[in-house]
Structure formats: C-alpha cells, structure tokens
Amino acid sequence: MNVAETLMTRSGKLMVAVLFVIWAGTILLVIDTRRNYTDRGSRDTECPCRLQRHSDEIPLSPVQANASNPEDSKPKTIVKVLKYCRHEKSNSTVGRQPSQSGGEKSPQRLPPNDRPAHPPGKPKPPGRKYTNPHPYYFTMKNPGACKQFTNKHGYVDALCLVLTAPGDSYMRSLIRKTWGSAKLVKGKRIVTMFLLGRRDAETQHLLELENNHYHDIIQENFLDSYYNLTLKTLMGLRWAAQLCPNARYIMKVDVDMFVNVYNLVDRLDTAPTLNFAEGNLKDVTEPIRNRQSKWYTSRDVYPDKTYPPYLDGPAYLISGDLSARIFGTSLNVRFLPWEDAYMGIIMHRIGVEPRFNGKYSNYLDYDNMQDTLRKISQSVAFHLGEDKEENRENILMVWNYVRKLNDIPVLEE
Ligand SMILES: *[C@@H]1O[C@H](CO)[C@@H](O)[C@H](O)[C@H]1NC(C)=O
Ligand SMILES: *[C@@H]1O[C@H](CO)[C@@H](O)[C@H](O)[C@H]1NC(C)=O
Ligand SMILES: *[C@@H]1O[C@H](CO)[C@@H](O)[C@H](O)[C@H]1NC(C)=O
Numbered sequence: 488m489n490v491a492e493t494l495m496t497r498s499g500k501l502m503v504a505v506l507f508v509i510w511a512g513t514i515l516l517v518i519d520t521r522r523n524y525t526d527r528g529s530r531d532t533e534c535p536c537r538l539q540r541h542s543d544e545i546p547l548s549p550v551q552a553n554a555s556n557p558e559d560s561k562p563k564t565i566v567k568v569l570k571y572c573r574h575e576k577s578n579s580t581v582g583r584q585p586s587q588s589g590g591e592k593s594p595q596r597l598p599p600n601d602r603p604a605h606p607p608g609k610p611k612p613p614g615r616k617y618t619n620p621h622p623y624y625f626t627m628k629n630p631g632a633c634k635q636f637t638n639k640h641g642y643v644d645a646l647c648l649v650l651t652a653p654g655d656s657y658m659r660s661l662i663r664k665t666w667g668s669a670k671l672v673k674g675k676r677i678v679t680m681f682l683l684g685r686r687d688a689e690t691q692h693l694l695e696l697e698n699n700h701y702h703d704i705i706q707e708n709f710l711d712s713y714y715n716l717t718l719k720t721l722m723g724l725r726w727a728a729q730l731c732p733n734a735r736y737i738m739k740v741d742v743d744m745f746v747n748v749y750n751l752v753d754r755l756d757t758a759p760t761l762n763f764a765e766g767n768l769k770d771v772t773e774p775i776r777n778r779q780s781k782w783y784t785s786r787d788v789y790p791d792k793t794y795p796p797y798l799d800g801p802a803y804l805i806s807g808d809l810s811a812r813i814f815g816t817s818l819n820v821r822f823l824p825w826e827d828a829y830m831g832i833i834m835h836r837i838g839v840e841p842r843f844n845g846k847y848s849n850y851l852d853y854d855n856m857q858d859t860l861r862k863i864s865q866s867v868a869f870h871l872g873e874d875k876e877e878n879r880e881n882i883l884m885v886w887n888y889v890r891k892l893n894d895i896p897v898l899e900e
C-alpha cells in the first residue's frame with residue numbers, strides 16, 4: 488500500500504511537473520512571438536503588409552458632429568485595429584492585444600454605425616494567402632508630415648496625394664510653389680504629399696536630397712512605372728491609413744492636375760464625411776481586349792464584360808475613412824494596372840458608390856481664354872492642358888489668377 492501510494496503521488500507530482508513545463512513553454516513562446524512581431528512591425532520591412540490603426544481620432548459624420556452638446560462635436564476616439572499581416576497567426580493573443588491596449592488608453596464610446604461596414608482586416612485562416620499582397624516597404628515615409636499639421640481637434644481637412652514620377656522634380660517644385668503651398672485655406676488644413684516608386688540609384692540620391700529639404704515624399708520600394716500606378720495609389724492610401732488617419736478627405740491627383748484649393752475647401756463643407764467618393768464618373772467602361780493597345784487587358788486579368796462605375800484617375804476625392812478600407816480590401820482583389828478602374832472594383836466591393844461631380848474633369852484650352860478662366864474659377868481640379876513643356880509653367884499663371892479671384896491669403900511656408 489505504502490509503496491503504491493508513494494508511486495501515485497510520485498506520478499502525480501511528475502504529471503504536475505510536466506504540465507508546468509508545457510505551460511511555461513507556451514507562455515515563453517507567446518512572449519517570444521510577440522517580441523518578434525513588435526520588432527518586425529516597427530522596422531516595417533519583414534511584415535510589409537501590416538497596417539495598424541488604433542486609438543485614432545476619426546472625425547465624426549456630420550450627424551454626430553451636430554450633437555447639441557458642444558463637447559460632443561469634437562472628434563471622438565474610435566478604436567480600430569486592422570491587421571493584414573499574413574505572417575501572423577490569426578488567433579494568437581498577439582493579434583488581439585493592440586485593440587485591448589488601445590481601448591484601455593482611451594475608453595471611449597464606440598458608436599456602432601461609425602465602424603467600417605466591412606472590416607477589411609479580417610484575419611484570414613492561417614495558410615491562405617492574399618490574392619494581392621502588398622509586399623513593399625516605405626523607403627521614404629515622413630511619418631510626421633501629417634500629424635504635425637493637425638488642428639486642435641487632431642485632424643487635417645484634406646490630404647492631397649500627388650502621383651509623380653521620380654524624375655519629375657521640376658513639376659513637384661512648381662506645385663510646391665503654387666497650389667501645394669496653400670496649407671491653410673479659409674481655416675482648413677491641407678497636407679500635400681508626392682507619391683513615387685523607385686528608379687535608378689542616381690535618381691534615388693537626388694530624391695533623397697529633395698526629400699531632406701521638403702519632407703513631402705512618400706516612396707515604397709516598387710519599380711516606378713506606368714503599369715504600377717495602382718501600387719502607387721495603394722501606397723498613398725496605406726500611408727494615409729497609417730500616418731494620416733485623421734484626414735477627413737483625401738484627394739488623389741496626377742501631377743499634371745491643378746487643384747483649386749479654394750474650391751476644394753468649399754466643397755468639403757458640404758461633402759459627406761464617410762463612405763464618400765466623387766469625381767468624374769465613368770459609368771460603364773469595357774476592358775480593352777485589343778492586344779495592340781497600351782491598355783490591353785486579358786480575360787485572365789479581368790474576366791468581366793465591364794468595370795463597375797469608377798472615378799476617372801486624374802483627380803478624385805474620397806472621405807478619409809476609405810483609406811484603410813480600400814487598402815485593406817485591395818489585398819484580396821486581383822491586381823489590375825488601371826488604378827482608377829481598380830479603385831472602382833474595390834469601392835463596388837465595399838459598397839461605396841462613386842458619385843459624379845463635374846468639377847474634377849476639365850481640360851484647359853488656352854485658345855479659348857474665356858472658357859479657360861471659367862473652368863479655373865469653377866473647378867475643384869483641372870488638367871493644365873496638353874502634355875507639352877510650355878503648358879507646365881502655365882501653372883504659375885493659373886495660380887496667380889486663382890489667388891486674385893479669391894483674394895484670401897493662404898499660409899505659405
Ligand atoms: C447641423 O446643424 C446645422 C445648423 O445647426 C444644420 O444646418 C445642418 O443641417 C445640420 N446637419 C445635420 C447633418 O444634421
Ligand atoms: C480562433 O478564433 C475564432 C474566432 O475568434 C474561434 O472561433 C476559434 O475557436 C479560435 N481558434 C483557436 C484555435 O483558438
Ligand atoms: C512593378 O513593381 C514591381 C516591384 O518593383 C516590379 O517587379 C514590376 O516589374 C513592376 N511592374 C511593371 C510593369 O513595371
């Protein structure tokens with residue numbers, strides 16, 4: 488009996504010891520995973536598709552902003568956590584940790600209808616890959632560019648993302664001198680950033696000098712080319728979601744567009760603040776199946792007969808909440824090199840209906856001055872004219888005209 492009892496307790500103790508070792512091992516593993524994960528996230532390289540957004544101040548929709556209590560009209564903190572890292576285990580404690588810590592720091596009420604209707608960052612089951620991962624990392628990031636310029640409520644009114652080519656420093660300098668210099672217009676804050684990819688080492692060197700001076704370039708390590716414009720726009724939205732989540736609106740423009748910042752801020756006064764996208768609407772467009780075309784689109788790339796309605800690429804405006812949703816959704820939407828059509832596909836998927844507004848689509852024709860001046864004074868964004876060298880500098884003339892029309896000082900650097 489004695490011997491048996493001793494054995495029982497011995498094996499009991501053994502069992503307890505074994506269980507303890509397993510338990511301790513698990514804890515260590517979790518801690519280790521968490522540390523690795525944090526390290527990687529901060530370097531932003533190993534885990535490039537990770538996008539996180541938590542305890543950010545998100546401007547409220549106009550209805551909520553109208554609450555009778557003036558305290559209520561301030562932007563509230565909304566806890567959002569979006570994770571897109573496919574290296575990450577979907578169920579680890581690590582995954583849930585940010586939202587909990589974010590919630591502790593800022594225990595705010597969460598109006599349920601203010602959450603994105605379709606959380607883009609639903610972790611996928613382990614082992615399944617994204618259709619369209621974004622495996623790039625920032626090589627120029629300017630993490631403070633937007634935050635530094637937020638108002639006392641913690642947001643900026645508009646973030647202008649200008650798509651440029653790396654070698655286009657001259658056009659960037661013209662934009663910086665003209666509409667891009669307007670940072671505070673009628674009390675509204677505008678941040679303008681230039682988006683580009685990579686080219687050769689020499690260009691990169693010049694870009695670094697330029698960026699060290701102006702701190703307004705966003706670059707990822709993909710090759711800059713026409714067929715990578717979609718990556719460029721997605722990069723901009725990723726940056727907006729990560730580093731400018733409190734932008735109420737985002738304007739995407741090509742480098743040859745002119746933004747009439749006065750009309751832009753007027754437009755913001757009445758535009759919806761959530762789920763909103765407007766520009767020159769392309770209602771029904773068919774993919775080009777002609778193999779000789781620059782825009783040839785095979786059925787493998789896009790099988791459907793038409794694209795969903797989309798906003799013409801040169802200039803469109805979206806509400807800030809869409810940056811994270813569009814970028815997040817893009818990870819599961821097959822890549823298409825036509826960035827505007829691609830954005831339309833994503834908007835369709837997340838239930839955002841792009842709207843037509845005629846103030847985004849005009850071309851200036853300098854032979855018809857009357858018409859040109861009318862377009863300049865009425866549009867939010869317009870094309871500076873045919874892509875000719877001499878038209879580039881018209882931006883200076885147009886800017887002077889726009890300023891005179893509005894006769895309102897803008898804050899320049
Ligand atoms: C907010 O209040 C203003 C004036 O009090 C009113 O004109 C506007 O329609 C209201 N907006 C909403 C969305 O309720
Ligand atoms: C993972 O999370 C899901 C939903 O949160 C849950 O249903 C499932 O049981 C979890 N799996 C594991 C292995 O913890
Ligand atoms: C787009 O960028 C990627 C990453 O740099 C590159 O591999 C690819 O060739 C580029 N595509 C085009 C069409 O230039």
